[in-house]
Amino acid sequence: MIVTLILILLLVVFMAFFIGLNLSNVCTFWFFKTYTGLPVAVLALIAFAAGIIFTLLFILVAKMKAPPSDAEARAAKKLEKKAKAEEKLRLAKEKQAAKEAAKEAKKNAPI
Numbered sequence: 441m442i443v444t445l446i447l448i449l450l451l452v453v454f455m456a457f458f459i460g461l462n463l464s465n466v467c468t469f470w471f472f473k474t475y476t477g478l479p480v481a482v483l484a485l486i487a488f489a490a491g492i493i494f495t496l497l498f499i500l501v502a503k504m505k506a507p508p509s510d511a512e513a514r515a516a517k518k519l520e521k522k523a524k525a526e527e528k529l530r531l532a533k534e535k536q537a538a539k540e541a542a543k544e545a546k547k548n549a550p551i
Contacts, residue, residue, distance in 0.1 A: 459481040469475045469483055 463479050465480045466477045469478050
């Protein structure tokens with residue numbers, strides 16, 4: 441736990457140092473208006489934040505359009521399995537009844 445905290449602090453210090461040394465690197469950016477003299481590090485952070493926002497939006501939209509939940513799918517499978525088992529049992533009973541009828545017919549057959 442403490443090691444993770446130290447690593448995060450070192451990462452933040454490195455990022456601050458890196459951004460501080462690169463503040464003189466500027467660029468021009470157009471987003472419905474031309475922004476001049478925008479530091480590249482700031483633009484990278486804005487792009488990162490925009491990526492996170494769009495990713496969250498896509499995840500939310502995907503969850504809204506998701507197929508039935510796992511509980512519903514499991515219930516449907518359970519009903520399907522039960523129907524198959526009942527059909528199998530019915531066929532087994534019919535087969536047994538047919539065998540008994542054949543035995544009975546064989547016993548009562550005229551010789």
